[in-house]
Amino acid sequence: MSSGDTAFVLVSAALVLLMTPGLAFFYGGLGRRKNVVNNMMASFFIMGVAIVLWIVVGYSLAFGGDHGGVIGGFEWAMFQGVGMDAGPYSKTIPHMAFAVFQMMFAVITPALITGAVAGRMRFKALFLFVILWTFVVYYPIAHMVWGQGGFLAKIGSVDFAGGNVVHISSGVTGLVLCLLLGKRNGYEHVNYRVHNIPFVALGAALLWFGWFGFNAGSALGANGLAAHSFTTTALSAAAAMVSWMLIDVIMNKMPTLVGASTGLVVGLVAITPGAGFVPVWAALIIGLVVSPICYFTVSTVKKKFGYDDALDAFGCHGIGGIWGGIATGLFARTDINSTAKWNGLVFGDTRLFTAQLLSIVITIAVAVVGTLICAAVVKLITPLRVTSRDEQVGLDLSQHGERAYPSFNGLDD
Numbered sequence: 001m002s003s004g005d006t007a008f009v010l011v012s013a014a015l016v017l018l019m020t021p022g023l024a025f026f027y028g029g030l031g032r033r034k035n036v037v038n039n040m041m042a043s044f045f046i047m048g049v050a051i052v053l054w055i056v057v058g059y060s061l062a063f064g065g066d067h068g069g070v071i072g073g074f075e076w077a078m079f080q081g082v083g084m085d086a087g088p089y090s091k092t093i094p095h096m097a098f099a100v101f102q103m104m105f106a107v108i109t110p111a112l113i114t115g116a117v118a119g120r121m122r123f124k125a126l127f128l129f130v131i132l133w134t135f136v137v138y139y140p141i142a143h144m145v146w147g148q149g150g151f152l153a154k155i156g157s158v159d160f161a162g163g164n165v166v167h168i169s170s171g172v173t174g175l176v177l178c179l180l181l182g183k184r185n186g187y188e189h190v191n192y193r194v195h196n197i198p199f200v201a202l203g204a205a206l207l208w209f210g211w212f213g214f215n216a217g218s219a220l221g222a223n224g225l226a227a228h229s230f231t232t233t234a235l236s237a238a239a240a241m242v243s244w245m246l247i248d249v250i251m252n253k254m255p256t257l258v259g260a261s262t263g264l265v266v267g268l269v270a271i272t273p274g275a276g277f278v279p280v281w282a283a284l285i286i287g288l289v290v291s292p293i294c295y296f297t298v299s300t301v302k303k304k305f306g307y308d309d310a311l312d313a314f315g316c317h318g319i320g321g322i323w324g325g326i327a328t329g330l331f332a333r334t335d336i337n338s339t340a341k342w343n344g345l346v347f348g349d350t351r352l353f354t355a356q357l358l359s360i361v362i363t364i365a366v367a368v369v370g371t372l373i374c375a376a377v378v379k380l381i382t383p384l385r386v387t388s389r390d391e392q393v394g395l396d397l398s399q400h401g402e403r404a405y406p407s408f409n410g411l412d413d
Contacts (some may be wrong), residue, residue: 001085002092005221009097012217015210016104020047020111022206026265027115028404029199030258030311034394035119036195036404039311042114042123046130050107053134055079058106059099061135062142063089066149071140088148090220101217102142108214109138109166115311116174119184120391123399125384129374133173137370141169141363156341156351157359158332160229161218163273163324164363171318172367175309180375181385183308185392192310197257204261208237211268215275225337229275232283233268236275239287240267247295262316266294269320274328277340282331290323322360329356 024043031039050058057077064072076082079099087095110130117126144152145159152164159165184190194200215233219226244263245255270290271283278286298315309315329352332344345353378384390398397403 001094002221005090005092005223006094006097008222008226009093009101009217009220012213013097013101013104015213016101016217017047017107017210019104019207019210019214020044020108022203022210023108023111024203025199026203026207026261027118027311029196029201029203030115030194031118032192032394033195033405034396036199036396037402038123038395038399039114039118041400042118042126043111045127046111047107049127049130050110050134051103053131054099054103054106058134058139059102061139062106063099063102063147066143066147069149069151069154070144072143072147092221098220101220102146105162105166105214106134106138106142109162109170110134112167112170112313112317113174113177115313116178116309117181118310119395120181120310120385121177122383122386123395124382125378128378128381129177129384132374132377133370136374137169137173137367138165140370141165141366144362145359152359152362155358156355158277158328158337158340158352158356159273159325159359160276160328160337161215161272163269163321163328164359167269167272167317167321168325168360168363169367171314171316171321172364173371174313175307175318176368176371177375178309178314179307180372181308183306184310185388187308194258200258200261204265208264208268211237211272215272219276225276228280228336231280232271232275232278235280235283236271236287236290237264237267239284240264240270240291243267243288243291244295247292251299262294262312263291266290266316266320269317270324270327272321273324274332277328277332277337278344279331279333279336282327286324286327286331289327290320293323294319325356325360326353329353 020043024040028036028040060074060076061072064076082095082099084094089098142165144150145165212230216226216230241260241264244259248255248259267287270286294316297319298312330344330346332340334340342349342352
């Protein structure tokens with residue numbers, strides 16, 4: 001047991017929790033004035049629900065005894081047996097420290113989904129959907145990737161801090177859910193402007209700060225791997241920010257704060273699965289490349305196929321996570337982290353790259369099927385979408401009876 005490692009992991013857990021309020025500001029600023037409370041509430045309520053579920057049964061299902069490589073058991077329900085001594089996932093920190101660190105990942109992941117459905121999903125439906133989705137999608141994927149005996153770990157795929165578990169699962173879910181809901185009223189004719197750019201920048205800054213806990217903390221100790229992950233995280237985010245700014249200048253003749261903020265976020269997404277596996281120089285490539293991929297998705301692919309991913313949850317997290325998983329298969333090295341059984345494709349071995357592709361496909365399949373099941377169940381209880389009148393009035397008033405800006409008097413129908 002190490003007091004230094006324990007302190008590091010607990011601080012990292014707090015940093016990961018901070019990411020969810022950061023996401024609330026990021027999504028709140030990107031949306032419309034009349035929906036900012038709803039957009040932020042969509043992240044905030046999950047901090048309550050996800051923590052309760054995790055302690056009651058979620059940790060046990062995600063990391064408990066293996067059942068078919070897909071899900072855990074109930075032996076750690078209510079944190080029974082999760083105490084102050086070291087557990088099976090780390091010998092230098094208390095079992096409970098590991099459990100609460102992982103708890104914060106279960107908080108941020110469903111919050112990412114909400115950006116895809118902003119402005120039109122009934123809050124009651126979202127509340128129920130998040131609970132069901134956590135059981136049907138998140139816990140099984142977390143177990144398959146990180147749990148002892150997990151199927152995706154057995155095939156040799158790696159995911160340092162949540163490319164599959166967090167970003168691909170939530171991004172793909174967001175895409176499916178926004179297709180089920182349909183487009184916002186007037187989507188083809190209304191110019192949806194970012195309503196509060198300082199909120200976006202504040203949210204992005206909080207996400208970047210918290211992400212160091214997200215990635216470096218996944219080393220589960222104050223050690224060299226944590227320092228390596230911290231460095232690759234900083235570099236990928238910085239490179240992606242610069243890359244997105246360059247695209248803005250080429251396409252729109254000037255850089256934008258929203259673009260810079262979006263760039264740094266997709267850089268963080270892309271490095272997440274490989275932060276503790278790839279060389280530092282590879283983080284530069286990963287960050288530089290992710291911005292044009294995500295920019296093309298949100299500016300061209302979305303328009304081509306006509307889906308309404310309101311705040312680009314799929315375009316940034318889904319696509320960025322997929323690129324990150326592929327890049328890990330390209331650049332990972334066993335001498336950086338022996339959890340990887342093989343080197344990446346760039347170093348002459350195809351096995352890890354193949355395992356990464358397979359894990360991405362399986363994660364997408366679980367997310368798609370799980371989302372369809374959860375949405376179908378919720379629809380038996382309540383409509384997924386608000387009425388046209390409620391959408392016109394705004395979800396702040398229709399779903400919460402609150403206004404973010406009480407003195408504001410119009411111009412945002």
